[in-house]
Amino acid sequence: MATVWDLVLEGVLAEYDPKPPTLPGYEPQPKQSIAEQLAGEVFEMLYGGAAGGGKSYWLRHSAVLYCLTHPGAYVAIVRRTLPMLRKTHHRPLQDICRGLATHNKSDLSWTFPNGAVLQLISLTHDGDEQDYKSVEFDRLYFDELTEFTEAQYTYMLTRLRSSNGHPTAAIGATNPEGVGYAWVKRRFVKPRPGDLAEGQGQPVACEPWRPPLPDGSGPGRARVFVPATLLDNPALLAANPEYEMTLRSMTDPRKRKALLEGDWDAMDQVQGAQFSLTNIDNHRVHKAPADLARVVVGYDPATTFTATSDETGIVAAASAQATRPRQMYVLADRSARFGSPEQAARTCVDVAWSVQADAIVYETNQGGDYVKAALNSALRHAVKEGRWKGPLPKVLGVHAKRGKALRAEPVSVYYDQGQVHHVGPFEELEGQMTTWTPGNDSPDRLDALVYAITHLEEKAAPAGPVPIRSLW
Ligand SMILES: Nc1ncnc2c1ncn2[C@@H]1O[C@H](COP(=O)(O)OP(=O)(O)O)[C@@H](O)[C@H]1O
Ligand SMILES: [Mg+2]
Structure with missing residues (x-):
C-alpha cells in the first residue's frame, strides 16, 4: 500500500502530469476527475445535479486528497445538521482514512501526519456560522449546498484564508432542489442579467468564469459549475440497476426531472405553482x-x-x-x-x-x-x-x-x-x-x-x- 509520502509525491508529480493524485482503492469516474481538476482552479465550485451522480462520494475523497497534499491545511465537510453528517460521511470517511489519519471521535476530525486536519461540521441554526468567526479554513466542502442559506454560505467564504499559502476554495455539491435552490442556481448555474458584467455571456458548464464585483471595480474570483447526471455513475447503475427506476417512479414530475436528469430548470417550471x-x-x-x-x-x-x-x-x-x-x-x-x-x-x-x-x-x-x-x-x-x-x-x-x-x-x-x-x-x-x-x-x-x-x-x-x- 502506498505510504502518505508516496501520495504527497504523487501530488507534487501531478503538477507535471495531468493525472490527478489518487487514493488507494479510489477510482474516480471521469466526471469526478473533471470536478477534482476544476476544484483546484477556482474559488467557488458547484458540483450539482442528479441524485446518485457520485457527488458526495467524490467530495469526501477530494477532501482527503486535499489534506494529503496540503500540509497543515484545515479542511471541513459541512452539512446543515450533525445527524446528516453522521449518516452520510462519517462511516465512509473512517474507512477512507484508516491508516492515513488519526480520528478524534469527540470533534469528528481526522489529523494527518502532515498536520492537515479534516473535520465534519454542521450549521444547524441560522447564525451558527458565527461560531467560526476567528477560524481559518483552507477548503470548505458543503454537501447538499441548497440546505444552507446564502447568508451562511457567504459568511463561511470569509473564513477561507490559508496561513499556509495553500489555494483556498469553497466546493458545493447538491441536487437541484431544497430551500436554497434559487440562490444556488442563480450563483452558479443561471445568473440573472444584473449579476453579470455588461456584455458578459451566461456561464458555460465546466468553464470557470468571473462574476463582476458588486462595486463594479472589475471581475471577482472564479466560479465554476460542474453538472452531474446519473449516467456519470456507471458504478451505481451496475450495482443497483433498479435505482434509476426508483427515481423514475417519483410522482412529482419536477422532482423527477431534477433528481433523475439533474435539470436545474425543472423546479422553476412548477405546474400549478401559484407564483412565478x-x-x-x-x-x-x-x-x-x-x-x-x-x-x-x-x-x-x-x-x-x-x-x-x-x-x-x-x-x-x-x-x-x-x-x-x-x-x-x-x-x-x-x-x-x-x-x-x-x-x-x-x-x-x-x-x-x-x-x-x-x-x-x-x-x-x-x-x-x-x-x-x-x-x-x-x-x-x-x-x-x-x-x-x-x-x-x-x-x-x-x-x-x-x-x-x-x-x-x-x-x-x-x-x-x-x-x-x-x-x-x-x-x-x-x-x-x-x-x-x-x-x-x-x-x-x-x-x-x-x-x-x-x-x-x-x-x-x-x-x-x-x-x-x-x-x-
Ligand atoms: N468512483 C466511484 N467508485 C465506486 N463507487 C462510486 C464512485 N462514485 C460513486 N460511487 C457510488 O455511487 C453511489 C452514489 O454516489 P453518491 O456520491 O452518494 O451520489 P450523489 O451524492 O451524487 O447523490 C454511492 O453508493 C457510491 O458508493
Ligand atoms: Mg449526495
Missing part, C-alpha cells in the same frame, strides 16, 4: 417609497426548535400611501431555523423595529397564546433594554378559517396584478413561493408572507399607537 419568478422579477424594485402607509411583520413560528424543526417565517411588508390598486412592498425576510422560541420572537421584534412596523401578525391556530406571550415578552425586553423606543406595534392573531392554499390564492392574484414588489432579491422566500403547489404543505416563509400581505390588503388605515402598559 418572472412575475416577481418584473415588479422587483431597488427601494421602497419613503411614504409607507402600513408596515407589518408576518410571523409563522416553528412549533419545535430542534435540528430538524421547520423554519420560523418572519417576513416584513408595507403598503404605499394612497395608491390604487394598493402597491405593496416586501421589505425583509429574516426567516430562519432558530434555536429557541425566545430567539425567534426576539428576531421578529428586531425586524419589526428595523422596519418600524405598526403590527406583527401571527396565526392563532397553533399555540396562539404562547406565540402572543413570547412576542409580548420580547417587546418588553426590547423596551427595557432601550432597543425599542416610541409607539409599539400591535400584536395581532389571525385565525385561519380557510385552508392555507385558499389564503395564498388572493395573495398570488395581487402578485399577478403587479401590486407586490420585492425590494431586492429574497432568494429563499422566492424559492419557496415558486415551487409550492396548493395541496402540499405550505412552507414557512410563504406563510409569513401571506399573513403580512393579507393584513396589508385588508386594513386600509394605519393602526394607532399602542400604549406601553398594554404589554404588562
